[in-house]
Amino acid sequence: MAKEYYILIDGEKVPVSEEVYRAFKRPVWAEKKRRQREQENGTTPLSLDAFTKAGLNIPSDQALIDEIVEDKLLLDMLFEALATLTDDERNLIDALYFNEQTIREYARLNNTNHTNVIRRHKRIIEKLRTILKKYL
Secondary structure (H helix, E strand, C coil): CCCCEEEEECCEEEEECHHHHHHHHHHHHHHHHHHHHHHHHCCCCCCHHHHHHCCCCCCCHHHHHHHHHHHHHHHHHHHHHHHCCCHHHHHHHHHHHHCCCCHHHHHHHCCCCHHHHHHHHHHHHHHHHHHHHHHC
């Protein structure tokens, strides 16, 4: 004789297959097991209240949106500043920051001395700082 399975919906026992019964009960069993482990280990459940009492503040959605907008504006300013660079300057910045080449790799590929590349890099970064200061 096959075992019959039921789930309680709105106070009524509804007959279901074993597969549906297990799928329905799985979250309940998992929560029961989690509580059992907490009792055995002497731990307490994590909650937003516990984090707040511990002094950890969760930022509001508005703060996250503000940060996203600020980051977007800063990126726009950076790309505008990059657009003012000469082709040679832009190639160096692209190689170092976007293609992740080292200064020595860039110097070797362009048949130049790495100290010259370091000097050019510093001048370009200073040029970008000057341009960005105008925006800020």
